[in-house]
Amino acid sequence: MAYQALYRVWRPQRFFDVVGQEHVTTTLQNALLQEKISHAYLFSGPRGTGKTSAAKILAKAVNCEKAPVGEPCNECPSCRGITDGSIPDVIEIDAASNNGVEEIRDIRDKVKYAPNAVKYKVYIVDEVHMLSIGAFNALLKTLEEPPRHVIFILATTEPHKIPLTIISRTQRFDFKRITAQAIVGRMKLIVEESGIDCDEKALQVVARAAEGGMRDALSLLDQAISFSQERVTVEDALTVTGAVSQSFLNQLARAIHERDAAHGLEALEELLFQGKDPARFIEDMIYFYRDMLLYKAAPSLEESLERVLMDEDFQQLAAEVETNQIYEIIDGLNKAQQEMRWTNHPRVFLEVAIVKLCQLETPKTGSAEAGANVGPLMKRLEELEEKLARYEQNPPAAAAGQEASVQKKPQRVNRKGYQAPAGKINEVLKSATKQDLNTIKSRWGEMLEMLVGKQMRSQAALLNEAEPVASSEEALVIKFKYEIHCQMAMENVKFIETIGGVLKDLTGKPMQVLGVPEEQWLKIRESFLSSQHHESPDGKSESEEDPLISEAKKLFGEELIQIQD
Structure with a gap:
């Protein structure tokens, strides 16, 4: 062929x-100069990053007539023969096409023969991950201890598919993606040497x-050179790559x-x-x-930008758009994008997405909000500072005593835990009825749903292990399985007010809410039943029902009571 592609x-x-792989080339050059050549190498990395090219350069360097050298001379017969493939x-x-056991066995049988024209026989195996398991096994022993005149260079884009037994027998070099800046620098050199206007x-x-x-x-x-007329322009490059112009992206943004x-x-x-x-x-x-x-977070890291060219319109737009937006x-x-993958009409989803983005609410800036409230806040701050100054000069005794008592209360709570209000619960039990309790139980699930609807999901979760145990027309006693849950619920004033409001909506009556841990509830209930028994009149006839049993039936229902002598 008269014409060859640029990459060839x-x-x-x-x-x-070899652009952008200095960590690999420097190591190989030092090994060549120090004559510390390994018997096997593994070059891994994305496509088009120079793996096979580096393998051929290494093959020329070890066989160069001027060796040891850091670079092949490309002038001696060995270098020229390896370049044109005549050696x-x-x-x-x-x-990919020679992945069977027989091909690897053929290599294994031929490695023992000395090279014909150069010092080292070099096997460059491209896409080595395509070998079968049997082929890898056939290669193992030869790869570990090949003859002194043989070097293996394995290249792959998917190193995770190679058995660890193969990787451990090689020196591995990972090729990385080449930066856009390095690619542009290499292409500049090529177009200048080729006389192309770009x-x-x-x-x-x-x-x-x-x-x-x-x-x-x-x-x-x-492709862009073939598409263009006399000069390769940005529009030519956009047309060939299928990308969208920067001005269009700025316009839509x-x-x-x-x-x-x-x-x-x-x-x-x-x-479209x-x-x-x-x-x-x-x-x-x-x-x-x-x-x-990324530009807003780190303006100096221009190399980290993937698709954007740093023009004036982009910089101005980046300054105006908020990060949250x-x-x-x-x-x-x-x-x-996810929805477009599974539809036959991607244009519809794209148009809907553009309309949605155009209807997003602009986030309020913190400065505007602060500017609106700075006056009242400063006034309130001055008042608090004046009150604090007067308090420090002459602290009232009552306030000091009250502060001391307030400081002592948390210590008592932390030491003894939560103590349910037994007196208030006993008052509720005196007027509690089974009918009132059943009314609350029948609406209990509905009450939990209303709490979730009032954006109190985490507080409502505290009632998952709780249940109503006694109710009158004015108050409700809720038993909690765990003391900590009871304490968290009863110390949350907003939570108690919200439950009272929900109960009022459901029953039509304002109700006080009391909480009690399960262990304390058993003691309070037993104490209440015992006190009701002691308060019954003496000398009752045997035909009269025990007041203790009567009160238990009143509280918990006759069907739940089992009387044993």
Whole structure:
């Protein structure tokens, strides 16, 4: 073929040309200079980051006639032969199509033969994770102790699929995604050497669309060059990559910020008319607001931005949009993206998402709120300071005594726990009836639902282990299984008032609410029944019913009472 793709023409021939992998190339160069070459290497990382290129450069460096060297000379017969593939001692194997046991056995049988033309026989196994389990097992012993003249270089994009027994026999190097800045720098060199007229912003669009892969970037650049006329412009790069222009994203973000749904839908209609993919567009929007959030948090980390170009419109918009609003927009776009994956009409969900985002309420700024309340707050603060000054000069004795008593009460509570008001409970028991108790029990579940509806879900949870045990027309006694739950409920004034209001709505009567732990309730009830027995008149006839039994039937119902002599 007369024409070769850019990524083939500009394949790195030196470690210096491997962009963005300095942590790998420096280590390999030091090993070459110190003649500490390992028998097996594992290169792992995303596609298009230089794994196979680094493997070929390493194969040339160890076989270079000027060795030991940090870089292959690319001039001696060995380097030139390995570059053009004429030397049979450097073998490249595609494990995706040669993944069986027989192919690996063939390698195992041939490694014992000495190389023909160079010092080392190098096996470069690409996509090694595609080998079968049997093939890996066949490779194990050879990989661990190959002949002195053999070097294995394994390359993969999915190292987690390789058995640990293989990984432990190699030196592993992890290639990372190449930064957009490094990709742009490499492409600048290529277009300058090739004499191609290209806009720098177009290179940035291509670099961000490549997502860290140099090969993908050069392929997209190749397409943009073919698409363009005389100069590769930003529009050419956007058309080839399928991305949305920065000005369009700024325009739509402005419409969302100003809550202009009509303008936002018009811009969206123009985008779809140009043939843009709705799924790709919503992804660009998510990254746009993601970059805006990172820019607001750390303006100096421009390299961390994925899709955005730092133009004046973007910086002005980022200064106006609040952080909380960005969170809501990203959340709305993410939900729309998930819904679009499972529908045949993604455009509908995209349009609905744009309208929703344009109707978001603008969050109130803290400064405006503070400005509205600063006057009354300052006045109230001055009054409190004056009262505090008078109190410190002449503290009243009564207040001091009251303060001391208040300080002592929590100590008593903490030491003895919660004490139910036995006197008030006894008064309720005197006038309590079974009918009143059944009325409350029949509406108990409804009362819990009303508490949840009043945004008191956590407080209502305290009543999950509680139940009404006695009720009169004016008061209700609630038994709690645990003392701590009873204490938390009864010390919450708002909670008690809310329960009283709910009971009034259900029964039509205002009711006092009393709480008692289960252990204390048993004692209070037993004491009350005993006192009722002692207060009954002496000399009653045998035919008369025991007042203790009568009172128990009145409280708990005749069907629940079992009399034993």
